[in-house]
Amino acid sequence: MSSPVDDLLPLSATDLHVLLVLCGGALYGYAILQGVVEESDSRLRPDLGALYRGLARLTRAGLVREVEPPTNPPPSPGRPRRYYGITTLGRRVVEQELARLQSVLDLASTRLSVGNETR
């Protein structure tokens, strides 16, 4: 069996952003959505259904888990929200993914600068 981390790569853009948002600390559903929209410059706008399906998937893969709410959560009406945090495996997957992306980036910049010179 190959390393579990390799099986999970590449991450979808939304998954990566969700994980990145959670790297900053555990959050509740809508806050994660807002984080993803904000940090992706509104390029990613998953709807809430897609977000929760993503969370379910990531939870199942062991990258995300439900955590205790912070001691002083931001005021939100109604019942308390559930908080989702990133797991150690999740962090490793993000790191691996970023490394992978970095190598893609390196490759691309070499290729493109070469291409520019020959033109």
Add this chain to the structure above:
Amino acid sequence: MTGPKKGSMPRWLRLLGPILLLLLPREFRRRYGDDLLLAIDDWRRDRRARGWLPYPLLVVVLLIKTGLAERARPTVPVSGYQAPVITAGRRDVVDIFLQDLKFAWRKLWKQPAFSSLAVLTLAVGVGVNAAVFGILDAVVLQPLPYPEPENLIQMRRTEAADPGKLKSLSQLDVEDIARDAESLESLVGYQTTSVTWIAPDGSPEVVRAGALTSGLLEVFRLAPVEGRDLTSSDNLPTGPRVVVVSQRFADSHLDAAEPAVGSTLRLDGEAFEVVGVAPREFHFPRGAQLWTPLFNDTEGCGRGCRMLTGVGRIAAGHNPEAVAEELGVLSSRMEQSYPEDNLGTAFHARDLQTGLLGGVDRSLRLLMGSVFLVLLIAASNLAGLQMARTSSRRTEFSVRSALGAARGRICLLVLLETLLLGLGGGVIGFLLGVLAMRIVLWVAPSGMPSFEGVGLDSRVFLFSLVVALSSALLLALWPAWRLAARTIGSGVRATGDRTEIRARNWLLVVEVALCLGLLVGAGLLLRTYHGLLEADLGFDPQGLSSFMVALPDKGYDVPEKVISFADRLEAELGSIPGVVDVGSALGRPFSGNTIGTSFRFMDEPEPLPGASPSSRIRIVTHGYLDTLRIPLHSGRDLSPVDRQGAQPVLLVNEEFVRRFSPARDPIGREVEIDIGFGLEELPRTIVGIVGDTLTESITDGVEPELFIPQAQMAVPWLSVVLRTERESPWTEIAAAVQRVDPHLPLRNKETLVEAIDEARGPTRFYLVLMSGFSAIAVFLAAIGLYGVVSHMVTRRSREIAIRMALGAASGRVVRQVLAEGMKTVGFGIALGLVIAVLGTRLLESMLFGVEPLDPLVLAFGVLGLISVSLLALLVPAYRAGRVSATVALKEN
């Protein structure tokens, strides 16, 4: 928006949310459902804070989408750590669905007879519904195309003596109410007219116009494209002549190089200055392209001179009830202030759209009801077909279920097949609807209001699809479920067969009953139409042609000129070869414009104000009665000696005598009439009694009429009537008019046969449609009957074969099959008679000369159904008589 409940979830989400969550697969719902709803609430609040409205619909869509997606690619149970597999198995719901869809399609394709019959049956039902819905939608359901149409009202008045009839308003009434009513933002009195526009090259053209007390655009919340709207200050009899034209008229009639506003139009011989241009789409009332002030002299034409309809807008903060209440107060106040004219008069406002439709909506709704019955019949047929088919597929499903197919899966298959049939039926039905609507509009009489703009649009398409799919699905659910339930038990011949035959028989009973209802409806309309054709008009319309001229004030300012015009015109027309008689009248029969007048007998005490008797009045030349062949019953006819200066005379009709002078011979009695128009009137002597004629409508019966010689009361509007021996010689007629006055156009050219035919138009329209619908219904029911009995014969061929082998004569078998089929038909007819008794009352207002429960119509309906049923039964019955014992026994 900060309500007190800001903190908690809004009620709709609290109620709707948990239900919508059921769309999600169970595991996912348990794990994330609650939290998802909370997040949706967060999202909702966030959007609201940013000023966007969070539509509940968005939430519904979101959850449906999520549910479908999650079902298609489920994330397997979430409890416990498992090897991370992000993509689920490929064999998911979508694949199953597609596979079954393909399978269903193949199944249907392989049974073209069944499929096409089912699709066509449904399509016919959907098609007629789409056509009628399209009309109903465009004419009745769609609001008028103006801002806030629900606040537009039409105003009329009633008189205490005749409270059921809505009547016209006078200019003074309108002005008073417009000034005093606080619940009305605006009120305009209008009259639909036509004016003669003289093109720069001198050719006349009649243009539809509205004569108004003030500008209409404000009422409809429209802005003039250029210039200004009319105002009440334009409406002075002596004021400058101004006109507002529509953009359409300006584009097609005016010089494009010059601005429309400020240009001059010649209308009815006078120069009008264009002061404004109305939007292109605006053509109220009834296709008007020009709007002028009334310029009425209210001095001469007072409060009793009533020719206007009111149109207005309810003021902000008021509602129709407030308007009604205030009008009640104003009515009684005006009764007190002007008892002479307003005693017993009450003003009424109603929704403008309702007012414009004038009862057509009711008839259209009835039509919609009858096509819905057609749909029910089609759907019952489809249900019968499906049942027969599913029962014959029992073995197939038994095998599938034995191989492990779940009941739901088998149901899904049947549902998908039905869905495909429904889809086909919907699309073909829409296309049939296109055709049907063409036909409907083609037979629609010109008198029906606002059928322009009727067309098949996306709404009608959606309607067709929804109707087709929902009826298909509703009908499929039951057999599908039953079938699945049954197949799981046994693959042998089913026990439910008899239940099914019974169910199909009941469907047939309903079909036959609905058919009878429709047939009776059509029969009643047929008798009504026949009654209209046979009605005694009181004159002979064959060979009569008629046109109207309106003499402009200019050139015809004194009565002598009008009278001499009529004399010369009739002389010119009489010299045309083939013209037998010529006469003229203000308001010939079926012209849509007759006027009424109040009068009193000079030998009776003056009646109380508001209690004067009234009669229709026709101002006629002396040739008129002869031309129409209206018989003279006693006294003398009008003659050329009845001129100005001679003794003022008039004729009355028999109804007048019956109503107002039953005990005394009216000849010689003197009558004073009050016609308005500012015409001064001397008492007139009755010199003759003529036969009754129907005036405006065949159904309204005869009314009292007065005939006054035109030479003694010159009015500048003449309906000329000619009796000719050949086709109406319009060219010669036009030439003759030109010889007398080159600038007069002929208006309302038509033959009286046409005019009367138009009056029968609406009845003929509904008759043709109802007949068409009931023919379709009978046809569908016949197919259904044929199908059920054929199926029964096939199913029982073994039994029949045994009986015949044991010596039963084939004639007896045939009779038995016929008898069984007819038993169903008999039940249907019995139920149908009940439907007819209950349903024909709705038709009552459309009938004439026939009772809703006409025994003849009922008998013909029943007989017709029985004969069609027998025809439909003959083939299967004959087949039953020819069952070959060996073949039948071998098959089974």
